[in-house]
Amino acid sequence: MATAVKGQQRQTEKVNLTEFVWEAKTADGRTRQKGEMTAASANVVKASLRRAGLTPIVVKKAPKPLLGGEGIKEASLVVMVRQLSTMINAGVPLVQSFELLVSATSQPGMRKLLKGILRHLNEGESLSQSLAHYPKYFDRLFVSLVAAGEQGGILDTILLRLADYREKSLALTKKVKSAMFYPAAIITVMIVVVVILMIFVIPVFANLFSSFGATLPLLTQVVINISNWMRGHWYIVVVVPIAAVFLFRYAYRRSDKFKVFVDRYALKIPVLGDILLKGAVARFNRTLSTMQAAGVPILDALDTLSRVSNNAIIEKSVLNARADVAAGGRISTKLKEDGVFPLMATQMLAIGEETGAVEVMSGKVADFYENEVNEAVNRMSTLMEPIIMVILGIVVGTLVVAMYMPIFKMGAVVTHGG
DSSP, rough: HHHHHHHHHHHHHOOOOOEEEEEEOTTSSSSSEEEEEEEESHHHHHHHHTTTOOEEEEEEOOOTTTTTTTTHHHHHHHHHHHHHHHHTTTTHHHHHHHHHHHHOOOOOOHHHHHHHHHHHTOOOOHHHHHHHOTTTTOHHHHHHHHHHHHHHHHHHHHHHHHHHHHHHHHHHHHHHHHHHHHHHHHHHHHHHHHHIIIIIIIHHHHHHHHHHHHHOHHHHHHHHHHHHHHHHHHHHHHHHHHHHHHHHHHHHHHHHHHHHHHHHHTTTTTTTHHHHHHHHHHHHHHHHHHHTTTTTOOOHHHHTTTSSSHHHHHHHHHHHHHHHHHHHHHHHHHHHHHHOOOOHHHHHHHHHHHTTOHHHHHHHHHHHHHHHHHHHHHHHHHHHHHHHHHHHHHHHHHHHHHHHHHHHHHHHHHHHHH
């Protein structure tokens, strides 16, 4: 009997539930009602409406949210978590808190997410179990900390800590991304400008010079030859860079060896590598501080921490530290031996382990390196602008000089002949 029940439960778990919108008439046929229902099929919705004394008119799948589907911004999730923490702290029951959040939300994607969580809560699941159904928005770290908060009776405090953590992580991620995006965007624009000049502008000058029948200066001839090659092989100029980007992304996601190779040398790139390392160190310590505050066991914490670095080399170092801790060692010992983390970060973490204040010390390390990332990104942005402008000026200036050299030469001939 027990086996049969378990089999039915497994079958129920495999059923894909869909959200439907419905319209139905009341028993007297005079009034129409509308609503939403989550069920396995439209027939299930119709049967439920008939049991409620309603006559189904329209039952169809709920339309997908506009503007990018179900995408929800991280900032919106942070606001939601803060609001939930405030309501729980004020003594509002969990189900009622989500009902209030649903009624106060205008974003389609967020509204659908909150309704899904609310449905699971009404089915008797805990908040952590309900959130676990949406790993896209609530990762293992988030769910495990919420579970710890539920067990310790400090859910409101944990949610507030998580809101702070995700807010700071979001700000750090934006800084690191801007550090990589800004130079890439400027260099891309520079390449596009040069390609346009070579394919559309230089040929006009080349046709003009060919009508003169004069010998061209070496620089001018080289530029015209490059322009002719680019026009004749435009598909290589356009397709190869795009294909290279896609192949790089594919290989990075599918090949562990390639990922390790790229991540190792990414940390060695001048200026940018330093920003990536400091960002990873800040993220590691911020997460460690948050998990220690929630009372998560250190081995579980390190298992989660290995995934937040977004770098295979740092991940390997953290996993080595986890193995050392499992054997009775300390986190800082292995991190220091691997030499990936900065010496100051490992020393401060060692002090925290010795004094039993890992939460406080790792929080201070995170604050320090977050500030370091902010300053490094600001410095890089300030330095990159004049450097890129100089490079762009040299490239474009060379093309301009190459095109005007024959004109100056002919002008000198005409003047001398006159």
